[in-house]
Amino acid sequence: xxxxxxxxxxxxxxxxxxxxxxxxxxxxxxxxxxxxxxxxxxxxxxxxxxxxxxxxxxxxxxxxxxxxxxxxxxxxxxxxxxxxxxxxxxxxxxxxxxxxxxxxxxxxxxxxxxxxxxxxxxxxxxxxxxxxxxxxxxxxxxxxxxxxxxxxxxxxxxxxxxxxxxxxxxxxxxxxxxxxxxxxxxxxxxxxxxxxxxxxxxxxxxxxxxxxxxxxxxxxxxxxxxxxxxxxxxxxxxxxxxxxxxxxxxxxxxxxxxxxxxxxxxxxxxxxxxxxxxxxxxxxxxxxxxxxxxxxxxxxxxxxxxxxxxxxxxxxxxxxxxxxxxxxxxxxxxxxxxxxxxxxxxxxxxxxxxxxxxxxxxxxxxxxxxxxxxxxxxxxxxxxxxxxxxxxxxxxxxxxxxxxxxxxxxxxxxxxxxxxxxxxxxxxxxxxxxxxxxxxxxxxxxxxxxxxxxxxxxxxxxxxxxxxxxxxxxxxxxxxxxxxxxxxxxxx
Numbered sequence: 001x002x003x004x005x006x007x008x009x010x011x012x013x014x015x016x017x018x019x020x021x022x023x024x025x026x027x028x029x030x031x032x033x034x035x036x037x038x039x040x041x042x043x044x045x046x047x048x049x050x051x052x053x054x055x056x057x058x059x060x061x062x063x064x065x066x067x068x069x070x071x072x073x074x075x076x077x078x079x080x081x082x083x084x085x086x087x088x089x090x091x092x093x094x095x096x097x098x099x100x101x102x103x104x105x106x107x108x109x110x111x112x113x114x115x116x117x118x119x120x121x122x123x124x125x126x127x128x129x130x131x132x133x134x135x136x137x138x139x140x141x142x143x144x145x146x147x148x149x150x151x152x153x154x155x156x157x158x159x160x161x162x163x164x165x166x167x168x169x170x171x172x173x174x175x176x177x178x179x180x181x182x183x184x185x186x187x188x189x190x191x192x193x194x195x196x197x198x199x200x201x202x203x204x205x206x207x208x209x210x211x212x213x214x215x216x217x218x219x220x221x222x223x224x225x226x227x228x229x230x231x232x233x234x235x236x237x238x239x240x241x242x243x244x245x246x247x248x249x250x251x252x253x254x255x256x257x258x259x260x261x262x263x264x265x266x267x268x269x270x271x272x273x274x275x276x277x278x279x280x281x282x283x284x285x286x287x288x289x290x291x292x293x294x295x296x297x298x299x300x301x302x303x304x305x306x307x308x309x310x311x312x313x314x315x316x317x318x319x320x321x322x323x324x325x326x327x328x329x330x331x332x333x334x335x336x337x338x339x340x341x342x343x344x345x346x347x348x349x350x351x352x353x354x355x356x357x358x359x360x361x362x363x364x365x366x367x368x369x370x371x372x373x374x375x376x377x378x379x380x381x382x383x384x385x386x387x388x389x390x391x392x393x394x395x396x397x398x399x400x401x402x403x404x405x406x407x408x409x410x411x412x413x414x415x416x417x418x419x420x421x422x423x424x425x426x427x428x429x430x431x432x433x434x435x436x437x438x439x440x441x442x443x444x445x446x447x448x449x450x451x452x453x454x455x456x457x458x459x460x461x462x463x464x465x466x467x468x469x470x471x472x473x474x475x476x477x478x479x480x481x482x483x484x485x486x487x488x489x490x491x492x
Contacts, residue, residue, distance in 0.1 A: 038283065129148070
């Protein structure tokens with residue numbers, strides 16, 4: 001039995017003692033091992049969400065060392081340990097070891113305040129060693145642990161390339177959710193392994209929100225209404241624009257998810273998203289996002305420069321929405337409606353067709369109504385008190401009635417704009433049988449009002465556009481509308 005000895009843990013002295021059982025003390029890494037995320041990246045995004053101007057301070061803090069960077073962020077950001085994505089199988093193992101009297105030590109390169117809060121939440125660690133403003137434990141962990149344990153063997157649980165030197169120094173190694181280097185070490189030494197849940201291609205597609213790409217079919221609308229969709233060059237330009245917008249949209253969805261991690265983990269469905277659940281790392285998400293932006297830029301370069309300008313405007317607007325606008329009362333829904341209208345403008349810019357006032361007016365009212373449905377459903381599903389704001393939004397549950405009134409009024413306004421368009425000279429010049437366009441007015445009302453009725457019943461998906469795409473009744477009436485447009489525009 002080894003007697004108690006004083007241990008200096010990054011500037012604070014604690015009394016340390018070995019347990020009386022035969023186990024080696026088990027030292028546990030935090031990021032990627034105990035939890036399926038990286039607290040430095042996560043806290044940096046939370047800091048930027050509070051104020052984007054911190055982006056100018058981050059490199060200044062980094063100039064004084066990564067330890068200082070972590071410390072400065074931790075002074076300004078709070079991490080809720082109850083919502084983090086823990087490696088549950090490994091946690092169960094640690095609880096079993098703790099119950100048998102084994103001494104558990106948390107040793108992490110994350111900031112001390114984060115590590116202390118997590119250790120307090122779990123209640124199984126005897127000692128916590130972490131990074132402070134002067135020492136980055138990530139790169140100094142091996143030497144630090146050898147000094148602390150003073151040549152007494154210890155066990156170590158880690159997951160990454162930076163943990164390999166510690167594995168080599170430890171008397172026993174446990175490899176958890178390993179990266180390529182850690183997995184290679186584990187196989188060479190037959191160490192105990194805790195695998196991460198397998199990621200699938202379907203999870204990757206969900207991360208990209210491929211189903212949301214259907215929104216970008218709005219790019220084809222200007223060419224369709226201009227009766228040019230059958231032209232080969234128009235088809236090619238519209239397809240390039242579609243995939244450019246889809247790549248850009250997926251990149252922004254990823255960035256939005258990284259900013260919304262704490263909120264998503266409190267949501268019934270969103271907690272299962274790729275980054276909130278820890279299925280994919282934040283660093284991986286950033287790399288994919290950069291690649292997607294590059295693809296979008298490459299595709300945009302093949303089209304007229306005005307399309308690129310619209311795409312840049314879309315990226316700026318969606319980023320602003322993710323960072324701050326989504327928390328502003330009404331500004332958020334106006335922004336959402338505007339983003340749909342931008343897609344229509346992008347389709348016009350890709351083929352250098354003249355934008356239609358009627359089309360832009362209709363889309364503004366129609367998508368404003370759908371954006372309000374989305375907020376109404378969020379308020380309906382929220383568990384907060386009527387006079388309290390829901391998390392991450394500028395709304396209260398008491399706002400549901402006025403939101404519904406505005407949304408239904410906007411739906412009727414969209415139908416009214418369409419009716420005025422059908423009776424305009426533009427229709428006479430474009431359509432051989434203008435009377436066949438009239439049924440589009442009740443079709444639009446049916447789509448919109450039915451969504452509102454389902455929302456009132458509590459049967460609406462939180463994204464009404466996705467609902468329209470997947471609902472067979474909506475698909476039938478949209479198909480009928482498309483046929484009417486097609487035959488109405490045919491010339492004898």
